[in-house]
Amino acid sequence: MNFQTVSPVPAEADSGAAAHLDTDKAGRQARPLRFITCGSVDDGKSTLIGRLLWDTKAVKEDQAATLERESTGRQNELGLPDFALLLDGLQAEREQGITIDVAYRYFSTDRRSFIVADTPGHVQYTRNMATGASTADLAVLLVDARAGVLEQTRRHATIAAMMGIRQFVLAVNKIDLAGYDEAGFRAISRDFKEIALSLGVRQVTAIPVSALKGENIVRRGDAAMPWYTGPTLVEVLEKASQRTGQTTGFRLPVQRVSRPGEGFRGYQGTVAGGSVKPGDSVVVLPSGVEANVKAIVTYDLVRNAAVHGDAITLVLDRPVDVARGDMIAAIDQRPMTGRAFAARLVALSAEGVAPGKRYWLKAGSRRQRVQVRPTSALDLATGTWENAGFLPMNGIGTVELDFEETAIFDSYETNRDTGAFVLIDPDTLNTVAGGMIDGRRSTSGRYDRLPDADRATVTLPARLLEAFLKTDFARAHAGEIRVATPGDGGTDDGTNDAAD
Amino acid sequence: MNVIEHGRGKPPLDPHLKALENEAIHIFREVAAEFERPVMLYSIGKDSSVLLHLALKAFHPGKLPFPLVHIDTGWKFPEMIAFRDAVAARHGLDLITHTNPDGLRENVTPFSHGSARYTDIMKTQALKQALDMGRYDAAFGGARRDEEASRAKERIYSFRTPDHAWDPRNQRPELWSIYNGMIHPGESVRAFPLSNWTEIDIWRYIQAEKIELVPLYFAQRRKVVERDGMLILAEDKRLELLPDEIVREEMVRFRTLGCFPLTGAVRSHATTLDEVIAELEIATVSERQGRAIDRDQSGSMEKKKREGYF
Structure with missing residues (x-):
């Protein structure tokens, strides 16, 4: 040891273990749950969030007074302030009556706090x-009970799923205006669950709500909807799970x-x-130098x-060369390293993402x-991927990434922290895209193949194959799928071969 | 070298506060690594105290790799200044204080110029002067998104033009916890490690971490005068009483601290942290209610921020 602790007693772990505590317990035994709300303009999203803040008492009297002062004539029929004014904090938003930008809201119940x-x-x-969605654990999707699931709903669900959200709540809003119709609610839930399943999201809760009247948001709506026995929105949020990031080995950027x-x-x-303890063997990437962990130091x-x-x-237990940007990782569960990767991208700036640009x-x-x-773009209306060489603003596409030096990633599906990246325009220095790693490409341009033992071969008619390859699932797993057509010589028997 | 352990015997933080602490430490380290001349804005209040504590944690066992700047308007509560100097001495901080010399020369006071003009000259302009003089390219601040509506739309890395202006319609997208710290010469970033904290989080963290605060946050009998619906501390000779104003002694404390003529006290009997937290849990008004500068016009905070205020 070339340093020692001042304290005479042996070191102890502090709250590390507490992170595994059940989120269902009373008290603030969990990280804040982060969620996103998605809906079209008229679905009542502002009212829903306003209602959440109002009924959990996150709005204080002076803020309500400001609201009332500024919302003259804009009170709703229940005599509550116009919630949209509470949410739209910018002058331009108030003037134009629109929401311009992502805003973050905070509220809490006795059990948990929320962002x-x-x-x-x-x-x-x-x-x-x-x-x-990039930081959210859960998505609340709003639909109007009278309109049902729209193309817009599918778009929102697609984006949320692609960004890695695996828990959906469908809030069927304005149920009061639909006469609290149970059959209608059931039909909308069914439609939506089908969409969610097609996106690989199995955890879906549908709730009939009236954000305006506050039914099934924080308080139950039993009086109007005795047929609904499921949880309120807040109950679902309180019990939602969070990503633990334990699916890969230890990673320290x-x-x-x-x-x-x-x-x-x-x-x-x-x-x-992952996790780490003294004595663990680690590798420093990209250099590949190995060492053992000697100590984990914190202020406490x-x-x-x-x-x-x-x-x-x-x-570490020996002098090694480590610099900012390196990754220290578990020696037996290493991330991918290489110069060529496949990824999905969301274009965020007006210039879009152009081919060949650095x-x-x-x-x-x-x-x-x-x-x-860029190699393909997602058609949000149909959920299929089409070939494309350019991604306009708001476009979602698959891209090939080629680095001049070694890059270090996990797939986004296995690790949201080490599988995500942003692109920065070298001229404007603006953030122009957010990306998610699908897998590594070998330098010859072909996707890496899994070991034979982990592979399964599927034979499909050509027209089905074409449709399959346009699905979100196929694009997300592009790094793991190998396609061979007769005469290609890629496989022994000339069948199409999809490894899972 | 010896590595000091500050937290021995202290119960672990609850996972909620731990997550907020981890996020703040991550932001501190990222800014310190990516920028050439970072600085921390230190305002002596409870949020600044938490911010400083987190900074000490982030760089332990090393020292803070940046100085602290305090914008002294000359109208802060005297207890704040005494506290500031004691804290700086105890932690061996590189503390820079700055007062706008133009404002001093022209004798700009909250009484003579009104709160809006005064705040602009003695706070916003003073801050810009201090940042320009130090050629700082990143400044940490203790602002939280739950404080005020325009703050809710602020990024963790808030990009500023060479004039320190904030353009809320043209902010950089911020995804995951990946922060874009690339700027052109002259541009800068305001970094907010406490973005996701709420007022109650701040207080619970102060309690859990035993962070020392200016005594003004706790109730005691103080001389106050009621003016424009606010309880103003009447202990400074520069406060001139209006004809019908009467100075009374009352049990009061402050929820936020700024310049004493612009910061209202609340009537309270909370003399300990536990009592303050208990009081907050049933509070029905927000902490910024006591701040005159938020109320001097509609959309007030956004306007100040566009002009370079924190």
Whole structure:
């Protein structure tokens, strides 16, 4: 040891283990749940969020007074203030009566606290939804009980699923205006669950609500809807699960190297996957140098473990060369490294994403040059992928990434922290796209193949294959699917071969 | 070297506060690593106290890799200044204080110029001067999104033009916890590690971490005068009483701290942290209710922020 702790007693882990506690317990035994609300302009989204804030008492009297002062004549029929004014904080929004930008709202119940990403329904919704969804654990999708599931609903669900959200709540709003019709509610729920399933989302709760009257939001709507025995919106939110980031091995993207004095050299960062304890063998990437963990230092304690989400300072047992942007990872569960990757992208800026353009790519603490080539674009109306060489603003597409130096990623599906990146325009320095890694491409341009033992072969008629390859699922797993057509010579028997 | 453990024997934070702490530390480290000349705006209040505590945690066992700047309007509560100097000495901080020399020369006071003009000259312009003088390219602030409507739309890295202006319609998208710290020369970023904290989170964290605060946050008998519906502290000779104003001694405390003529006290008997938190849990008005500068015109905070205010 070239440093020692001042305290004479052995080190203990602090709250690391607490992160695994059941979120269902009373008290604030959980991280804040982050969710996003999506709906069209007239679905009553502002009213819904306003109602959540109002009924959980997140709106204070002076804020309500300001509302009342400014909403003269805009009170709703129940004599409540116009909730939209509460939410639209910018002058331009108030003047134009529209929501411009993602806003974050905070409220809590006795059981849990919540962060809502409130995004506009109409203008540039893809860009704003993607931003709000990137950190969300759950999506609340609103539909009008009289209109049912619209094309817009499908679009929102598609984006939410693509950004990695695996829990949906369908709020069938304005149920009061639909005469509290149970059959109608059931039909809408069925339609939506079908869409969710096609996107790979199995956890769906449909709730009949009236945001205006506050039914089944925080308070139950039994009086008007005795036929509905399911949970209220808040009950679902209280019990929702959160991503644990435990599906990959230990990951520490190094933010900075701390050398405060003789003999101490620590690597500071936030654990982006798995867990770590002293004695663990790790590899420093991209160099590939191996070492063992000597200590996990925090301000409070020298700890004996750290888990996903912990901001720590890691000390290794030997002098190795580690710099900001490097990744320290579990030696037996390494992330992918390489110069060619396949990804999905959401274009966020007016210029779109052009083929062959070089961008800065930032992932975790690592920033490097990348050349981007769009290969297909998602048609949100049909949910299919079409060939494309350019992504306009708000476009979603698959791209090929080519790096000048080694890049380090997990797939977004296995790790949201180490599988996500943004693109920065080298001229304007603006953030122009958000991306999610699907897999690595081999330098010859062909997708890597899995070991034979993990592979299954599926034979499909050509027309089905074509349709299959346009699905979201196929695009998301592009790195794992190998397609061969007769005469291609790719496989022994000339069948199409899809490995899962 | 010896690594000091500050938290031995302290019960672990609940997962909610731990998550907020982790996020703030991540932001501190990212900004310190990506920018050439970061600085931390220190306003002495409870949010600044939490911010400083988190900064000490983020860079432990090292020292803070940036200085602190305090914009001193000359009208802060005297207890704030004493507290500031004690904190700076205890942690060995590189503390820079700045007062707008033009405002001093022209004797700009909250009484002579009105709260809006005064705030612009002694706070916004003073802040810009301090940032320009230090050529700082990133400034940490303790603002929270739950404080005020326009703050709810603020990014964690809030991009500012060379004139320090904020354009709410042209903000950089911020996805996941990946922050774009690339700027052109002259541009800067205001970084807000406490973005996702609420007022009650701040208080619970202060309690859990035993963070020291200016005593003004706790109730005691103080001389106050009621003016424009606010209880103003009447302990400074520069406060000139209006004809019908009477100074009374009352049990009061402050929910936020700013310049004493513009910061209203609340009647309270909360003398301990537990009592303050208990009081907050049933509070029906927001903390900024006591701030005159938020009320001097509609959309007030957004306007100040566009002009370079924090």
